Amino acid sequence: MATIVEINEQKALEVKNFEFTYAGADAPSIKKLTMPIARHNITALIGPSGCGKTTLLRSFNRMHDLYPGNKYNGEILFKDRNILIPKEDLIKLRIQIGMIFQKPTAFPMSIFDNVAYGMRLQGIKNKTELSGRVEKALKDAAIWNEVKDRLKHDASGLSGGQQQRLCIARAVAVEPEVLLFDEPTSALDPISTAGIEELIVELRERVSIIIVTHNMQQAARVSDYTGFMYLGELVELGRTEELFVTPKERLTEEYITGKFG
Amino acid sequence: MTHTQKRILINNIVMVLSTLSAIIGICFLLWILSVLVANGLDAISATIFMQEGAPPGNINGGLKHALIGQLIIVSYATLFGVPFGILAGTYLSEYGQKSKLAEIIRDISDIMMSAPSIVIGAFVYAIVVAPMGHFSGWAGSIALTIIMIPIILRTTDDMLQLVPSTLREAAFALGAPKYKVIIQVVYRGAKAGILTGILLGVARVAGETAPLLFTSFNNNFLNTNMSEPMASLTVTIYNYATSPYEDWQKLGWAAAFILSMFILTLNILGRLFLLKKKGK
Amino acid sequence: MLTKYDIKIDNIKEKISTLLENITAANELCLEAYQSADLAKFKEVGTILEHIGMKGDDIDNEIIKTFALYGPEAKELRFLVAYLKMTNELIRIGEGVKKYARSMREHVTSDCDLNALKPSIVLLHKSSINALKYILECFKQSDDCNYEDNYRKVLVEESMNDDLFSILEKEILNKIIDEKELSIEYVRVLASLRKLERSCDRSVNIANLMMYARQGGEIRLFN
Numbered sequence: 198m199a200t201i202v203e204i205n206e207q208k209a210l211e212v213k214n215f216e217f218t219y220a221g222a223d224a225p226s227i228k229k230l231t232m233p234i235a236r237h238n239i240t241a242l243i244g245p246s247g248c249g250k251t252t253l254l255r256s257f258n259r260m261h262d263l264y265p266g267n268k269y270n271g272e273i274l275f276k277d278r279n280i281l282i283p284k285e286d287l288i289k290l291r292i293q294i295g296m297i298f299q300k301p302t303a304f305p306m307s308i309f310d311n312v313a314y315g316m317r318l319q320g321i322k323n324k325t326e327l328s329g330r331v332e333k334a335l336k337d338a339a340i341w342n343e344v345k346d347r348l349k350h351d352a353s354g355l356s357g358g359q360q361q362r363l364c365i366a367r368a369v370a371v372e373p374e375v376l377l378f379d380e381p382t383s384a385l386d387p388i389s390t391a392g393i394e395e396l397i398v399e400l401r402e403r404v405s406i407i408i409v410t411h412n413m414q415q416a417a418r419v420s421d422y423t424g425f426m427y428l429g430e431l432v433e434l435g436r437t438e439e440l441f442v443t444p445k446e447r448l449t450e451e452y453i454t455g456k457f458g
Numbered sequence: 459m460t461h462t463q464k465r466i467l468i469n470n471i472v473m474v475l476s477t478l479s480a481i482i483g484i485c486f487l488l489w490i491l492s493v494l495v496a497n498g499l500d501a502i503s504a505t506i507f508m509q510e511g512a513p514p515g516n517i518n519g520g521l522k523h524a525l526i527g528q529l530i531i532v533s534y535a536t537l538f539g540v541p542f543g544i545l546a547g548t549y550l551s552e553y554g555q556k557s558k559l560a561e562i563i564r565d566i567s568d569i570m571m572s573a574p575s576i577v578i579g580a581f582v583y584a585i586v587v588a589p590m591g592h593f594s595g596w597a598g599s600i601a602l603t604i605i606m607i608p609i610i611l612r613t614t615d616d617m618l619q620l621v622p623s624t625l626r627e628a629a630f631a632l633g634a635p636k637y638k639v640i641i642q643v644v645y646r647g648a649k650a651g652i653l654t655g656i657l658l659g660v661a662r663v664a665g666e667t668a669p670l671l672f673t674s675f676n677n678n679f680l681n682t683n684m685s686e687p688m689a690s691l692t693v694t695i696y697n698y699a700t701s702p703y704e705d706w707q708k709l710g711w712a713a714a715f716i717l718s719m720f721i722l723t724l725n726i727l728g729r730l731f732l733l734k735k736k737g738k
Numbered sequence: 739m740l741t742k743y744d745i746k747i748d749n750i751k752e753k754i755s756t757l758l759e760n761i762t763a764a765n766e767l768c769l770e771a772y773q774s775a776d777l778a779k780f781k782e783v784g785t786i787l788e789h790i791g792m793k794g795d796d797i798d799n800e801i802i803k804t805f806a807l808y809g810p811e812a813k814e815l816r817f818l819v820a821y822l823k824m825t826n827e828l829i830r831i832g833e834g835v836k837k838y839a840r841s842m843r844e845h846v847t848s849d850c851d852l853n854a855l856k857p858s859i860v861l862l863h864k865s866s867i868n869a870l871k872y873i874l875e876c877f878k879q880s881d882d883c884n885y886e887d888n889y890r891k892v893l894v895e896e897s898m899n900d901d902l903f904s905i906l907e908k909e910i911l912n913k914i915i916d917e918k919e920l921s922i923e924y925v926r927v928l929a930s931l932r933k934l935e936r937s938c939d940r941s942v943n944i945a946n947l948m949m950y951a952r953q954g955g956e957i958r959l960f961n
Contacts, residue, residue, distance in 0.1 A: 305646045
């Protein structure tokens, strides 16, 4: 059984006995996983390739539903409801739980349209409101000054780091409660990485954040809680400050000291 | 000779051979173009575009009927073929993906693309011309549509698949329903490719003769009524070029020249467009 | 905006600075107590320095967390290592002051005639305090401080301190020769005074660590 630290603060999400099987697979990729996610905190998921951390992350906003045949079991509780039930309104869910991907995914449209995309989906048409919220989102993503004079330009003209910030602006523009980051800096250079990490730490004031990273040092630098996963199971979840100094499970210790993975 | 020297020699031989082949290919193209230009250019005059077809020997013979007829038939074919092709390609890429049905459709589409166009003409004769009792512009357009759809279907399918899946996921992750993801994100991302596919499809179809031979047949006079046989540039070239009359033969050259220029332009435009998008 | 790492470092620096300040203040109070023969003040010194061991542990644990979480390199690494070792020296100095206060409280009430020694003792004590003050100045002023200058001052102070102690040794030996019955007591006084001398040595170690953090190279505390 996993060693899980007691979280006294409010929880953003609660995973209970969660199991996930990919279409056509014999065995589940995630086995009976139980884990709390603290609200307004940054929880990092670390572990060797194939441990299931990205699979778990993509379950939070039901990304797996895009591909037929995947099966969920167990519960993921969000705002007092289990979001794994078939009746769940996926569109509403994905507005409340946003996602940032590994490769910057700027849409083939102007910078303004990119950031306004989510809001327009929700039916917001008022030009003033859109402009205001776009500006705020770009400021929150610390990219306003760089793009304020070229909002109508195509987003593909931006650099990798800028595009990732644009994606973050786009995600925060719809005011989600939770943001999921899937290895957000693995395609970026070290300077852009540092900028994005700083941004993520700032965002924590307003959203709960779950970040999957294969870079342990990033998890150590950025997160409040760290969960170590191995072969589809949660081995340990602890406060980052404690886990990296005194991990409770031997497997965690071996991973952190680089003995495998 | 040392091993390295041998390798370098073989390298050079292959390079020379491939360059020669390319040059030979280009030479043929230039030869064709030059013959077309030589014979066609001096047959061109303003009257060609203003006069309808006339019996041989009449100096007022023109190509207006063929040009307009060609335009109408190809336009209708495009009107039917493009939406069909794009929607079918969209189904394959976005919904069917790797399913059995989708793969079957792709295979059938490939077979259709290599089907002899005269066979398609014969098919349309059987299902449209025979029941109608006479040739018509509709039959011609339908034949061309059937030829066009697989081309556009394939290019749309390929171009849409080139759009990275993470882009779609990013749109879904913002709460977009599937149709909006396709229209607002995927189409926009594949815009240039799809447009190129359409241009190339139209170019291909505009040069077809066989399927029109016994569907729209031909008309020596201007006719804009689709239910009647209609003149087309391609069939006109066939008729005039094989006739024993010199002025008709000249008109045939002019028609061939106009048609080639049109198709060449479409092709070049299509490729320029793709290059421009890539360069961005 | 300060990163998490910057905030952590500032926090650690602040804690060490406060610890140093407390020890220096306690030391000054101790000197006052001796000069005015105020036994209550000697007791107060003990109270101020009561929990410095725990404070030292706290600083050490924060430094360990910082190593684990941020993997610092170059200057950052040197500073953290320097702080880690400084804490040790500081706690020892603090413990030394505590013990000195306790023993001096007894010595002034004993039969020893410390009045003849008073001027030298006061000078010795002041010198130890000055060494600490120069270091505290560097902590307070941070980048504005002239490190090399203060470093030299600490070395000078330590040299003076050694000389003063040698003088005191001779004076006390003379006392022992004159007042043989109190020899054990005088030996104890010398032992107490040695704590002040040791504290000055440790101040030099702290100054060396500061220079190491600033300039780099290798740690050289015992050359």
